[in-house]
Amino acid sequence: MTAQVGAVRAELGRHRPRFGEPAFRGLVVLASLTVLAIIAGLVVVIATTSMAGIAHNGIGFLWGTTWDPVHSVFGALPFIYGTLLTSITALILSMLIGVGVALFLVELAPSWLAGPLGFMIEMLAAIPSVVYGLWGIFVLAPWLRDYVEVPLHDTLGWLPFFSGYPIGIGNLAAVVVLTIMVLPTVAAVSRDVVSAVPGSQREAALALGATRWETIRMGVLPYARSGILGAGILGLARGVGETMAVTMVIGNSPTISLSFLAQGYTMASVIANEFTEATTNLYRSSLIEIGLLLLVVTLVINAAARLLVWRVAYTASSRSLAA
Amino acid sequence: MPLMTEPTTDARVDPAPSPVPAPAPRTHAVGPVPGARAIEVARRSDEPVQDAGVGVEIEHLDAYYGNRRVLRDITLTVHPNSVTAIIGPSGCGKSTLIRCLNRMHEVTPGARVAGEVRLDGDDIYAPGVDPVVVRQRIGMVFQRPNPFPTMSIYDNVVAGLKLAGIRDRSLLDEVAERSLRRAALWDEVRDKLSAPGGALSGGQQQRLCIARAIAVEPEVVLMDEPASALDPMSTLKIEELIAALRASYTIVIVTHNMQQAARVSDRTAFLTVGDDRSGFLVEEGPTAQIFTNPRRQLTEDYISGRFG
Numbered sequence: 001m002t003a004q005v006g007a008v009r010a011e012l013g014r015h016r017p018r019f020g021e022p023a024f025r026g027l028v029v030l031a032s033l034t035v036l037a038i039i040a041g042l043v044v045v046i047a048t049t050s051m052a053g054i055a056h057n058g059i060g061f062l063w064g065t066t067w068d069p070v071h072s073v074f075g076a077l078p079f080i081y082g083t084l085l086t087s088i089t090a091l092i093l094s095m096l097i098g099v100g101v102a103l104f105l106v107e108l109a110p111s112w113l114a115g116p117l118g119f120m121i122e123m124l125a126a127i128p129s130v131v132y133g134l135w136g137i138f139v140l141a142p143w144l145r146d147y148v149e150v151p152l153h154d155t156l157g158w159l160p161f162f163s164g165y166p167i168g169i170g171n172l173a174a175v176v177v178l179t180i181m182v183l184p185t186v187a188a189v190s191r192d193v194v195s196a197v198p199g200s201q202r203e204a205a206l207a208l209g210a211t212r213w214e215t216i217r218m219g220v221l222p223y224a225r226s227g228i229l230g231a232g233i234l235g236l237a238r239g240v241g242e243t244m245a246v247t248m249v250i251g252n253s254p255t256i257s258l259s260f261l262a263q264g265y266t267m268a269s270v271i272a273n274e275f276t277e278a279t280t281n282l283y284r285s286s287l288i289e290i291g292l293l294l295l296v297v298t299l300v301i302n303a304a305a306r307l308l309v310w311r312v313a314y315t316a317s318s319r320s321l322a323a
Numbered sequence: 324m325p326l327m328t329e330p331t332t333d334a335r336v337d338p339a340p341s342p343v344p345a346p347a348p349r350t351h352a353v354g355p356v357p358g359a360r361a362i363e364v365a366r367r368s369d370e371p372v373q374d375a376g377v378g379v380e381i382e383h384l385d386a387y388y389g390n391r392r393v394l395r396d397i398t399l400t401v402h403p404n405s406v407t408a409i410i411g412p413s414g415c416g417k418s419t420l421i422r423c424l425n426r427m428h429e430v431t432p433g434a435r436v437a438g439e440v441r442l443d444g445d446d447i448y449a450p451g452v453d454p455v456v457v458r459q460r461i462g463m464v465f466q467r468p469n470p471f472p473t474m475s476i477y478d479n480v481v482a483g484l485k486l487a488g489i490r491d492r493s494l495l496d497e498v499a500e501r502s503l504r505r506a507a508l509w510d511e512v513r514d515k516l517s518a519p520g521g522a523l524s525g526g527q528q529q530r531l532c533i534a535r536a537i538a539v540e541p542e543v544v545l546m547d548e549p550a551s552a553l554d555p556m557s558t559l560k561i562e563e564l565i566a567a568l569r570a571s572y573t574i575v576i577v578t579h580n581m582q583q584a585a586r587v588s589d590r591t592a593f594l595t596v597g598d599d600r601s602g603f604l605v606e607e608g609p610t611a612q613i614f615t616n617p618r619r620q621l622t623e624d625y626i627s628g629r630f631g
Contacts, residue, residue, distance in 0.1 A: 111432070198469075200465060200467055200469035201469060201471065202430075203427065203430070203463075203465060203469065204465070204469040204470070204471065204532070204535075205471075205482075206427065206430060206458060207425065207427060207458055207462065207463035207465075207536070208458065208459070208462075208482055208483035208486055208535065208536075208539065209455050209456070209458045209459035209483060209486055209487070209539070210455070210486050211455055214486055218471065218482060218486070219471065222471060222472075222473040222474065223471075223472065223473065225473070
């Protein structure tokens with residue numbers, strides 16, 4: 001026995017990898033640096049190419065309402081407004097549906113239904129944006145016009161939200177398409193957050209005599225609250241950056257209107273639509289300035305989401321330490 | 324109903340004859356009675372209610388997970404206002420057994436039960452019985468403390484009352500203080516009732532869970548290894564608490580720890596696993612007898628550490 005132990009010890013000293021360790025380290029460091037370089041390069045290029053626009057437009061770019069490239073008047077407010085109006089409204093709608101779907105999948109649905117349904121919701125995210133846009137133009141917009149916008153206009157037209165002409169294409173169509181596109185993100189992340197709620201929380205509520213809904217309200221939702229908020233912010237980031245489908249259905253008119261029946265424009269849409277026409281340096285630079293603005297908005301939203309998710313993870317780990 | 328009046332024979336029960344008059348009879352009824360969810364919390368004093376626990380009779384109970392039978396033909400009587408310990412080796416179905424007593428077993432998908440469990444004479448598995456009402460009458464404390472972490476300490480304690488629709492602030496305040504006092508936690512949390520329940524230590528969290536369970540004044544309190552995740556000092560506090568609560572509640576406690584069973588219980592039931600991998604009851608009796616003079620060889624072997 002002792003001879004064998006000695007033999008293994010001798011072998012152990014011999015076969016240490018000498019080359020693999022630094023090679024592996026080099027590879028992963030290189031991979032990480034590549035990502036950093038891409039981000040840095042992107043920011044530098046966007047910042048420098050938008051300099052001409054920033055110098056010409058000044059800070060008034062943020063609240064200027066006129067977009068007139070022919071006379072070199074560039075105001076970005078209609079695009080900022082259109083982006084925030086459509087994506088925030090879509091977010092609210094998709095949160096309502098998405099959290100409901102998540103609770104159904106985790107808390108109520110039998111497993112033979114939860115699996116396929118969850119998969120189908122994730123499939124929604126796999127449909128290309130331009131296909132949503134086509135569907136929006138040829139199916140959704142006419143349907144919305146005939147069955148939603150006309151009745152809304154006839155009954156509630158005196159409200160600023162439903163004034164104007166019901167033509168189908170416009171803010172409402174953009175909101176509906178965006179809601180469907182944001183929904184998979186919100187539903188899938190919320191589902192993961194809700195299923196991460198420990199069973200002991202549900203048992204705690206059940207043992208006190210809670211019904212199914214009371215168990216969700218008392219044991220599940222408070223625990224999942226910040227995670228669900230994080231899901232919403234990830235969805236918002238997706239909605240803000242969405243380009244193709246929105247461009248196809250929003251009407252592309254740089255106007256600021258409270259009405260869901262009116263046509264609008266978003267930051268992403270104006271870039272996609274006008275970059276080919278941007279013949280002057282200033283015009284192009286102003287478009288890139290909008291891109292810079294979009295980047296900043298998306299970065300802020302993503303950072304907020306990270307912070308929330310981190311907070312959830314942190315409180316969860318401190319809880320398990322305490323227990 | 325005969326169990327209601329059966330006197331407990333254990334000498335460790337508070338010897339002082341209580342001057343407190345018998346509480347008004349409760350109006351709980353098992354079953355979907357309209358308004359049955361309203362809990363009576365009529366008394367306004369710190370005096371523990373005497374003899375307010377009720378008996379539980381388990382008859383020919385089988386429990387299953389899917390097709391696998393985990394409990395076989397359990398027949399066991401839990402005496403009112405006593406502490407009954409359930410001991411046995413790992414996997415013998417101790418936890419499953421007490422989860423059958425408040426219909427928590429069936430919460431697991433595929434889990435089901437056959438047989439009868441009578442609470443104060445009424446079968447809790449009878450058709451039409453609402454498990455929600457059963458769980459209000461039979462409180463439960465789990466192995467790992469599970470306060471609602473984002474809820475304040477105060478809200479944790481009164482959570483069951485709020486579920487039952489009680490909104491009277493002065494009553495809630497009073498019940499919160501009384502329950503925390505009885506759970507021996509009041510002095511530690513009286514200045515931070517609005518702090519989140521998750522901020523307490525493990526032992527405090529478990530006492531908070533006990534306060535939450537007794538706040539709704541259940542007739543039976545089930546404890547599933549309530550001290551197994553706690554340090555010795557916290558364990559001692561929980562055990563003292565169990566001794567104090569016996570006066571007002573019927574307590575069923577599952578424990579791994581035979582010394583704990585011997586320390587806290589009046590009666591002990593010993594379960595073990597059969598060759599068919601399902602748990603069965605070997606014997607039940609006064610704790611002193613089970614630990615000193617068991618009737619069955621299996622019990623003797625387990626008690627003396629020969630297996631398990």
